[in-house]
Amino acid sequence: LKTHQPYRTGYHFQPRKNWMNDPNGPMIYKGLYHFFYQYNPHGAVWGNIVWAHSTSTDLVNWTPHKYAISPSQPADINGCWSGSATILPNGKPVILYTGIDPQNKQVQNMAVPKNLSDPFLLEWTKLSQNPLMEPTTINSINASSFRDPTTAWQGTDGRWRVIIGSKIKRKGLAILYRSKDFVRWTKAQHPLHSGKNTGMWECPDFFPVSINSSTGVDTSSISKTLKYVLKLSLDDTKHDYYTIGSYNREKDTYVPDKGSVDNDSGLRYDYGKFYASKTFFDNAKNRRILWGWINESSSVEHDIEKGWSGVQAIPRNVWLDKSGKQLLQWPIAEIEKQRIKPGHMSSRELKGGSKVEVGGITASQADVEISFKISDFKKAEVFDESWSNPQLLCSQRGASVKGGLGPFGLMVLASKGMEEYTAVFFRIFKRQTKYVVLMCSDQSRSSLDNDNDKTTYGAFLDVDPVHEKLSLRSLIDHSIVESFGGGGKVCITARVYPTLAIDGEAHLYAFNKGTGSVGMTTLRAWSMKKAKIN
Numbered sequence: 438l439k440t441h442q443p444y445r446t447g448y449h450f451q452p453r454k455n456w457m458n459d460p461n462g463p464m465i466y467k468g469l470y471h472f473f474y475q476y477n478p479h480g481a482v483w484g485n486i487v488w489a490h491s492t493s494t495d496l497v498n499w500t501p502h503k504y505a506i507s508p509s510q511p512a513d514i515n516g517c518w519s520g521s522a523t524i525l526p527n528g529k530p531v532i533l534y535t536g537i538d539p540q541n542k543q544v545q546n547m548a549v550p551k552n553l554s555d556p557f558l559l560e561w562t563k564l565s566q567n568p569l570m571e572p573t574t575i576n577s578i579n580a581s582s583f584r585d586p587t588t589a590w591q592g593t594d595g596r597w598r599v600i601i602g603s604k605i606k607r608k609g610l611a612i613l614y615r616s617k618d619f620v621r622w623t624k625a626q627h628p629l630h631s632g633k634n635t636g637m638w639e640c641p642d643f644f645p646v647s648i649n650s651s652t653g654v655d656t657s658s659i660s661k662t663l664k665y666v667l668k669l670s671l672d673d674t675k676h677d678y679y680t681i682g683s684y685n686r687e688k689d690t691y692v693p694d695k696g697s698v699d700n701d702s703g704l705r706y707d708y709g710k711f712y713a714s715k716t717f718f719d720n721a722k723n724r725r726i727l728w729g730w731i732n733e734s735s736s737v738e739h740d741i742e743k744g745w746s747g748v749q750a751i752p753r754n755v756w757l758d759k760s761g762k763q764l765l766q767w768p769i770a771e772i773e774k775q776r777i778k779p780g781h782m783s784s785r786e787l788k789g790g791s792k793v794e795v796g797g798i799t800a801s802q803a804d805v806e807i808s809f810k811i812s813d814f815k816k817a818e819v820f821d822e823s824w825s826n827p828q829l830l831c832s833q834r835g836a837s838v839k840g841g842l843g844p845f846g847l848m849v850l851a852s853k854g855m856e857e858y859t860a861v862f863f864r865i866f867k868r869q870t871k872y873v874v875l876m877c878s879d880q881s882r883s884s885l886d887n888d889n890d891k892t893t894y895g896a897f898l899d900v901d902p903v904h905e906k907l908s909l910r911s912l913i914d915h916s917i918v919e920s921f922g923g924g925g926k927v928c929i930t931a932r933v934y935p936t937l938a939i940d941g942e943a944h945l946y947a948f949n950k951g952t953g954s955v956g957m958t959t960l961r962a963w964s965m966k967k968a969k970i971n
C-alpha cells in the first residue's frame with residue numbers, strides 16, 4: 438500500500454486494501470451485526486470474487502474475519518457473487534448467493550453456518566445439493582443474466598419466496614422461485630415484476646414498509662398496514678431505482694403505485710453514486726437498514742496506485758414518508774457517537790454574496806447540519822417548464838453561477854485559496870404560486886487533478902420553503918461527501934479527490950451566492966472520530 442493515503446476514509450467502511458463492491462448478506466445474529474461484501478483478495482480491480490466478512494456491535498466499528506464464502510464447489514468455482522441472508526423462524530441464518538459454475542453459468546447456491554453457537558459465524562458450509570437454482574433449456578433463463586438472490590420471505594401458505602435479477606433481451610426481470618424447505622426451489626410461472634426496456638436488473642431488493650410509522654418490519658411480515666418497496670440496480674446506468682407499491686399475495690405479483698416507475702425517470706435512493714444496495718431488518722432496534730456501495734470516481738490506474746477501490750455508504754435507516762410517495766433515509770444514529778469537538782454558529786442572515794467559515798473542526802472528517810428559513814422570495818427566478826432534468830440544471834448552474842435565491846449551502850473540502858471545493862447547495866425557483874427547490878452537489882471544482890470524474894449531481898427536493906425550513910446534512914470523510922436534503926428526502930453521494938484540501942488543510946464554509954439573502958437558522962458541525970474499521 439502507498440504510504441501517503443489522503444483519500445482513505447475515517448468512518449466509512451472499507452477493507453484494508455484491494456477491491457470491494459456490493460454489500461452482501463447484511464444481518465444481525467445474536468446481537469452482532471454481520472456484513473459481507475464482494476471482494477478481490479488479489480488487487481484493486483474487480484475479479485477473483487469472494488465474500489469477505491466483518492462484524493460489529495454498533496455498525497460503525499468493524500472487526501475483519503476470514504472470507505466467509507470463496508470458490509470451492511463446481512457450483513461457485515468461477516466466483517462467489519452477490520446474495521442475501523435470511524433468518525429462518527427458528528433463528529438460523531442462511532445465505533443464498535450466486536455462483537459462477539465451470540461453464541460460466543450463473544447459478545444460485547446456499548450456505549449455512551457450521552456452528553450456530555458462534556456469534557461470529559466464522560465457518561460457513563455450502564450445501565452439497567448446490568446449485569439449487571440454475572438456467573436450463575426448459576426454463577429458458579439467460580445463463581449470463583441470472584443473479585443476486587434477495588432475502589427470502591414466507592407466505593401465508595408457509596412457502597418461501599425469493600427473487601433473482603434477470604433479463605430477456607431489454608426486459609428486466611425479477612424471477613420468482615418458491616420452496617417449502619428452502620432447499621428445493623421451483624420457478625414460478627410469472628416473475629414477481631418486470632420492466633420494459635430497462636436492461637438487466639442486478640441486486641433486486643424487496644421489502645415491506647409500515648404505512649403509519651418509521652419502525653422497520655421483518656421481510657416476512659404480513660399486515661394490512663404495509664406497502665412494499667422493490668429496488669433494482671440498473672446495470673445500464675449503474676443507479677439504484679425503487680418503486681413503492683402493493684404486493685398481491687394471491688398472484689404473487691408486485692404492482693407499483695400509479696406514477697411510480699422502475700426506469701430511468703424513477704425514484705433513486707441517491708442521486709449521486711450509490712449502487713447494488715440492499716436492506717436488512719434489524720430486530721434489535723426495529724429498523725430497516727440500507728447498505729450501498731460507493732465506487733471510485735478516479736481512474737483504474739489511480740486505484741491500482743493507491744491499492745484499493747470502493748467504500749460503503751454509512752448505513753441508513755429507511756422508512757416510508759408520510760406522503761406514501763417516497764422513502765426517507767437517515768444515517769444510523771450510532772454514527773453520531775463519532776462526533777467530537779462541536780463547532781456551532783448562531784443563527785444569522787446569510788446575505789447575498791457572503792461566505793462564512795465554520796472553524797474549530799477537522800473539516801476533512803466531519804458531520805455538518807445546516808438549515809435555512811427563507812422569508813423573502815422576491816428574488817426567486819422563474820422556473821422554466823422545460824427544466825425536466827435536475828442534474829443537467831445543476832451542471833449548467835453550478836456553485837459559481839450567481840442566481841436569485843441561491844445557490845446557498847455548504848462548501849466542503851475547500852482549500853484555503855478556494856482553488857478546490859465541493860459545493861452542496863440549494864436553488865429556489867418560482868413556479869406559478871409555488872416554489873421549486875433544487876438540490877445540487879457540484880464536484881466540478883473538487884480537485885485540481887483532472888483525471889477524476891467530476892460530474893455534478895442534482896435532484897428536485899419536495900419541500901415547501903414557504904412553510905418548512907430547508908435542511909441539509911453532509912457527512913464529509915476525506916474522499917466522500919454524503920449529503921441528505923430535507924431530512925432524508927433527497928440523498929446525494931459524491932467521491933472527490935482534492936490535492937490541496939486534504940487532512941488539516943481542508944476548510945468548511947456556509948455560503949450564499951444568490952442576490953437574495955437567506956436566514957441560516959442552525960449550523961452545527963462536528964469533527965468525527967476515526968472508527969476502528971478492519
Ligand code: FRU
Nearest residue numbers: 475486518519584639640713
Ligand atoms: C453488481 C454485480 C452483481 C454481481 C456482482 C459481482 O455490482 O455485478 O450483479 O453479483 O456485482 O461482483
